[in-house]
Every structure is written in structure tokens, then in C-alpha cells.
Amino acid sequence: MASHMGLIGCLIVVVALLNGATTQVTAAVEYQVGDSLGWAVPPNTSYYSTWASSKTFFLGDILTFNVTNGTHSVAKVSEAEYNACTKVTSVLITIASVSFGYTLETAGTYYIICTISNHCEQGQKFSFKVESTGSPTESPPNSASSLTVGALFAVLTTTAISFLTYF
Template sequence: MGRRNTVLNMVGFFIFAMAFMIIATEATTYTVGDSFGWNTPPNETFYQDWARNKTFFLGDELIFNISGTLMASDVSKADYDNCTKVVSGIQGSGNGTVFTATLITSGPHYYICPTDDNCAKGQKFSINVESTNSGASTLQPHHSAIAQSIGIFVALALYFVTNAH
């Protein structure tokens, strides 16, 4: 009877561990500029300051709440540095427009507002996206982490159940 309780305790532990692994692989959603949104900033470092203390990982999402005729573009480093008015990637205009950018490649990413001189006024930021899975450079499907967790759980549970006798 003691061996059976040990097996049940181990199964319970592995269910808990699997749930933790699934939660740990969840993406984070960031609203660019927090409650200020994606607007002409009050100073030139506003968005850089917003991004500075955050760590971005593959699968995270950036939400751009756009108002007025503003736009958001993901651009090259040269276009970022020069505030080149490039309209690419996530874009659009109009009050209440919301754009989501899912971070699917690791490394540096650059975002600007190509409207008027907003980039020069500081409506831009750069981030570095870190990989969460052993140096992979592209996003692995979230479901693969769940499938791996379930597979590990099933294998361990079967091992303990068959060795319980």
C-alpha cells in the first residue's frame, strides 16, 4: 500500500510540474507605451525608456494602440537610426486602431512612427528579443511545449505505474 501512495504522490507531482512548464512557456503581451499608447511622446526618450527595463522573448506580443493618423512600422536599424519614413510590417491609422506584432525572430527589432516627424520626436524604440528554447532563432509553436510536457508526464507515469508491483 505504501508503494501505491508513493506512485500516486509522484503522479501528482508530475501533473503539477507539467502545469508549471506550460505556464512558464506562455507569451507575454505588452501594450507599447502602457496607458499612454502609441502617440506622439512627451519627450524623445519616452518609448526607449518604456522598453528599457523589459525582457522580450519569442512569442511575446506588442500591442500598438494607435490614435489619430499615426502609424507603426517595423524597420531596419538604418531606417530606425535615420528615422526614414518607411511604411512596413505593422501599420495603419485611425482612432482606436490596434495592431499586434508577435515576436517570431530573436535578435534586435526596431519600431518607428513614420508619420510626419514623430520618429525624430522620439516615437520609436528598439528591443532585443531573446530565445527561450536553447538558442533557437525562430519561434517554436507553443503547442510543441505542451505536447512535450504531456509526453514526459505520460512516460513517467507509465514508468511508475508499471514498476509499482
């Protein structure tokens, strides 16, 4: 009986410690900019804005720019440059028919445009906010599931209650 009491005491301590921890482990999400269109001149001027507004971005997420044809640039610009489609020289990368990933490393608002020809004026631009904490709103295919300490706490509590009622 004494050994059972020691085990019960250990379970209570573990459950109490886990109850205080509320961290969540999440995997970074990789987004293909523009989904199946990729990074190209869009069919309408709101295409990329609509695409971005349906997502929630977090630190560590990756934007993949897939070029479907021709030459495009990806420039991270200021809000004023974004609104005016200013042709800037601070281009992240100029690409021709290749894909590349860009990891979101700082929280805040991002403004992305294409500086080639009049692509920005035709809607090849989008802005979005990167959150520093939270969990993704969509999971990438083949990603590991999130495991919360709360779920582990629930399992251990159920086990402890079952154990206590058995003995």
C-alpha cells in the same frame, strides 16, 4: 507490507523521473506599447526607449499598439533606418484611431518607428530584443500562473518522505 513497498518503489520512480525534467510552462505576455500614452508622439524623445528598456520580451509575447489620436504607422525597420528615422515603405500597418496586436515570432533585435511626418524624430520609436527562452519579468493581469516541474517534485518528495516516516 509488500504492497507498501511496491507503492514506495513507484513513488521513488516518479520522483526520479520528475527530478530529471526541468521545463517551465509560461504564458505569453501582452504589452501595451507606451502604457497609458499608447502609440502617439511622446512627451520626450526617450519615452519609448525608456518604456522598452524596462521590459524583457520573449517569443510569443504580443505588443498592442493603441492609437490615442490622429494617424500613425508602425514600421519594423533596420538599425540604420531606425537611427536615421528613414521613411520606409515596409510599414507593418498604418492605423487611424484603432488598436492592433503584433505577436513576436522571431528572436533578435527589433527596431520600430512611426513613419508619419516627423514623429520618429520626436521620439515615436523604440528598439528591443526578443529572447527565445526564459520566463517573463512581469505577468499580465488574468494570466495563468507558471507551474514548474521542480515545484511538483518538491511536493511529491515531501509526500514520499511523510509516507515513509508514517509506515
